[in-house]
Amino acid sequence: MSAELKPLDNLSQMGLDYKYGFSDVEDYIFKSGRGLTPEIVSKISAMKNEPQWMLDFRLKALEMFYKKPMPNWGNTKLLNEIDFANIFYYIKPSQKQGTNWDDVPEGIKNTFDRLGIPEAERKFLAGVTAQYESEVVYHSIREDLEKLGVVFLDMDSGLRLYEDIVKKYFATVIPANDNKFASLNSAVWSGGSFVYVPKGVKVDIPLQAYFRINAENMGQFERTLIIADEGSFVHYIEGCTAPVYSTDSLHSAVVELIALPNSHIRYTTIQNWSKNVYNLVTKRAYAYENAKVEWVDGNLGSKLTMKYPAIYLMGENARGEVLSIAFAGEDQHQDAGAKMVHVASNTSSLVVSKSISKNGGRTSYRGLVKIHEDAKNVKSSVKCDALLLDDMSRSDTYPTMEVEETDVTVEHEATVSKVGEEQLFYLMSRGLTADEATSMIVNGFFEPFTKELPLEYAVELNRLIKLEMEGSVG
Amino acid sequence: MNKQESGLKISNLKVKTAGKEILKGVSLKINPGEIHALMGRNGSGKSTLSYTIMGHPKYEISEGQIEFNGRNINDVSPDERAKMGLALSFQYPVAIPGVTVLNFLKTTLKAVLDREIPIKELKAMLKESMAKLEIKDEFLSRYVNDGFSGGEKKKLEILHLTLLKPKLAILDETDSGLDIDALKVVASGISALNEAGSAVLLITHYQRILNYVSPQFVHIFENGQITQTGTKELALQLEEFGYEHFAHNATKEVNYVS
Ligand SMILES: Nc1ncnc2c1ncn2[C@@H]1O[C@H](COP(=O)(O)OP(=O)(O)OP(=O)(O)O)[C@@H](O)[C@H]1O
Ligand SMILES: [Mg+2]
Numbered sequence A: 001m002s003a004e005l006k007p008l009d010n011l012s013q014m015g016l017d018y019k020y021g022f023s024d025v026e027d028y029i030f031k032s033g034r035g036l037t038p039e040i041v042s043k044i045s046a047m048k049n050e051p052q053w054m055l056d057f058r059l060k061a062l063e064m065f066y067k068k069p070m071p072n073w074g075n076t077k078l079l080n081e082i083d084f085a086n087i088f089y090y091i092k093p094s095q096k097q098g099t100n101w102d103d104v105p106e107g108i109k110n111t112f113d114r115l116g117i118p119e120a121e122r123k124f125l126a127g128v129t130a131q132y133e134s135e136v137v138y139h140s141i142r143e144d145l146e147k148l149g150v151v152f153l154d155m156d157s158g159l160r161l162y163e164d165i166v167k168k169y170f171a172t173v174i175p176a177n178d179n180k181f182a183s184l185n186s187a188v189w190s191g192g193s194f195v196y197v198p199k200g201v202k203v204d205i206p207l208q209a210y211f212r213i214n215a216e217n218m219g220q221f222e223r224t225l226i227i228a229d230e231g232s233f234v235h236y237i238e239g240c241t242a243p244v245y246s247t248d249s250l251h252s253a254v255v256e257l258i259a260l261p262n263s264h265i266r267y268t269t270i271q272n273w274s275k276n277v278y279n280l281v282t283k284r285a286y287a288y289e290n291a292k293v294e295w296v297d298g299n300l301g302s303k304l305t306m307k308y309p310a311i312y313l314m315g316e317n318a319r320g321e322v323l324s325i326a327f328a329g330e331d332q333h334q335d336a337g338a339k340m341v342h343v344a345s346n347t348s349s350l351v352v353s354k355s356i357s358k359n360g361g362r363t364s365y366r367g368l369v370k371i372h373e374d375a376k377n378v379k380s381s382v383k384c385d386a387l388l389l390d391d392m393s394r395s396d397t398y399p400t401m402e403v404e405e406t407d408v409t410v411e412h413e414a415t416v417s418k419v420g421e422e423q424l425f426y427l428m429s430r431g432l433t434a435d436e437a438t439s440m441i442v443n444g445f446f447e448p449f450t451k452e453l454p455l456e457y458a459v460e461l462n463r464l465i466k467l468e469m470e471g472s473v474g
Numbered sequence B: 001m002n003k004q005e006s007g008l009k010i011s012n013l014k015v016k017t018a019g020k021e022i023l024k025g026v027s028l029k030i031n032p033g034e035i036h037a038l039m040g041r042n043g044s045g046k047s048t049l050s051y052t053i054m055g056h057p058k059y060e061i062s063e064g065q066i067e068f069n070g071r072n073i074n075d076v077s078p079d080e081r082a083k084m085g086l087a088l089s090f091q092y093p094v095a096i097p098g099v100t101v102l103n104f105l106k107t108t109l110k111a112v113l114d115r116e117i118p119i120k121e122l123k124a125m126l127k128e129s130m131a132k133l134e135i136k137d138e139f140l141s142r143y144v145n146d147g148f149s150g151g152e153k154k155k156l157e158i159l160h161l162t163l164l165k166p167k168l169a170i171l172d173e174t175d176s177g178l179d180i181d182a183l184k185v186v187a188s189g190i191s192a193l194n195e196a197g198s199a200v201l202l203i204t205h206y207q208r209i210l211n212y213v214s215p216q217f218v219h220i221f222e223n224g225q226i227t228q229t230g231t232k233e234l235a236l237q238l239e240e241f242g243y244e245h246f247a248h249n250a251t252k253e254v255n256y257v258s
Helices: A038-047 A052-067 A106-114 A119-123 A143-147 A155-161 A163-169 A180-188 A421-428 A434-450 A455-469 B046-054 B078-084 B101-113 B119-132 B137-141 B150-164 B180-195 B207-211 B232-257
Strands: A005-007 A022-024 A128-132 A135-139 A151-154 A193-197 A207-211 A223-228 A233-241 A249-251 A254-259 A264-272 A277-287 A292-299 A304-307 A310-313 A319-328 A333-342 A348-357 A362-371 A378-388 A394-403 A408-418 B008-017 B020-030 B035-040 B060-068 B086-089 B168-172 B199-204 B217-222 B225-230
Touching: A038 A052, A038 A180, A052 A180, A151 A155, A155 A163, A155 A193, A155 A223, A163 A223, A180 A254, A180 A277, A193 A233, A223 A233, A223 A264, A233 A455, A254 A264, A254 A292, A264 A277, A264 A455, A277 A292, A277 A319, A292 A304, A292 A333, A310 A319, A310 A348, A319 A333, A319 A362, A319 A434, A333 A348, A333 A378, A348 A362, A348 A394, A348 A434, A362 A378, A362 A408, A378 A394, A378 A434, A394 A408, A421 A434, A421 B078, A434 A455, A434 B078, A434 B101, B008 B046, B020 B046, B020 B060, B020 B225, B035 B046, B035 B232, B046 B060, B046 B078, B046 B086, B046 B168, B046 B199, B078 B086, B078 B101, B086 B150, B101 B119, B101 B137, B101 B150, B119 B137, B119 B150, B119 B180, B150 B168, B150 B180, B180 B199, B180 B207, B199 B207, B207 B232, B217 B232, B225 B232
Parallel strands: A128 A207, A193 A223, A207 A233, A223 A254, A233 A264, A249 A277, A254 A277, A264 A292, A277 A304, A277 A310, A292 A319, A304 A333, A310 A333, A319 A348, A333 A362, A348 A378, A362 A394, A378 A408, B035 B199, B035 B217, B086 B168, B168 B199
Antiparallel strands: A005 A022, A128 A135, A151 A193, B008 B020, B008 B060, B217 B225
């Protein structure tokens, strides 16, 4: 396997400045043709030796994908620029899954090096799966996790080894016909994680997966399913980054979480796709009685992100939280938000959304709080703060409330502010340049989010923000 | 460098903001290590002067100049001025939510010294002045001026300036809003700052701070100008007779000077 790194020398010509703008020499075993047909879907399924029911599921989903219209809300202009015929739907980088670090191909290790995956990755190595292209190439699980019966696999292996569990839960939270992109994912999914935490088991280290897109026009369609059995706890972290390409790339994941009674799932995402990527993700959780689900979601990159992590509070005393940040620079639109659906009584939800727009970037908060009839004593609080770094940038809020019950407490608070001249001057008068002062203000603004991250991620996020701020103030 | 050129020299400074002239020809010379007190009515332009010395973009110099250590700094950015050794303790310190005091101190010190200071070293540097200013350790992990009491804000300003060791510290009403004990503590912080080598421009409304800090010069500021300069005695007279008295005498004084 070639380990050579090929820097893109036309970056500046493209006007793109992306620190991860390098690309491994492509060395793929199978690359599907461009465009999407039932033949390709069948071929994907066959390559993975899937059971018949999964192939049937995929083909049915493909039909739905063909039929479903594009969403008529959000950034419809950008959505309609997606050329589905010009995308690779499957790439398999190497046949064999790595079982330990030594087996991981050199080129891929180099990629991880260049991504600056922190030392902690090595510390957590035993608990890491790293996704490279559409297939997990490296996977390992800490021995004591295994002893506890915790399953942490790529989705393909999950299906192979735990077919019963997968069959029971797969697509029960997000059906294939949920939306056009969920249909697409259901038809062509590949990779992603499968996690099962048995009853009463508390996983004390975060389970981490790294994702990366690495081929021009390649689609990434991960499928993640996490099941926390009664009384268990798990924290799952995915961090994404992608190299620069001149043509658009589509990323459309589906993530389903099932928090059984008394369990607790925290799902943390930091995504920093390169600025040509469409990131159209469906994330949804069911929280049963007395369970807690938290989505901690950071969106920094991409051209267009549409992502509204949802929590259905199905059982009494269930609690849902979405804590998210979004950063939109030039030519970027972060359309993100949260959905909280209170099905049962005594449930509570909290949404904290923070966004920053710069250089004409655009952020939108799109949220839904729905309270079913007969769901009594429900509490919901939504707080969105937008910070604009200049006059060219934009932020909008589209909150929706559907409340069918009177015994509820619903709060919604939204603020839009500009980086204050007084704050800038105060910091500059103590020696910080305008850029340094701005990134300090921005880091402070994101602090409620950052402090929820493991330290290495928090440090990396602050570093990314600093890079983003360079040259932001005249 | 020529010794005569060191320090701050403001000549015939005229400053506008929002289309209105606020400073109407200020001249002031502060030599290294000197303490100057500046007293004047509300709205006379004292904060405008301190902002302008520090380089606030809202205040436009229409005439005159500010020299620091022999260099005209009219067009120098605030962060450059900080690096040259100017610092301002704000009358109204600004909150930076989400940024801890420790991070704020560390980052700004690094910027000014152009050298990374390890946390341990920083804490050692802070220890003595924190004890003197009666600041508790937990203070370092709070967010800058976010929900601080008036007194806490002023203490942070002095702590920060003590750390930065500026050549000239401009203290804009650092003694306002303090209780008697806090006033003593902050005043001794100001003295320490001066003893460590900073010249001080002390803007105040109260003669009582001068019981703790001894200025060589006291200036009376009126309607965008320094109308009278004297010694500590002047502050006592001011306390006794009020600004009105000096407003009348001012014309004389100015005539006399010119
Ligand atoms: N940014 C501004 N926009 C408009 N007017 C301003 C601005 N800054 C200062 N001024 C005006 O200039 C005058 C002087 O204000 P300044 O704050 O300098 O006074 P001061 O002497 O510091 O008063 P105080 O003792 O109350 O602090 C006031 O009339 C004030 O309203
Ligand atoms: Mg003032």
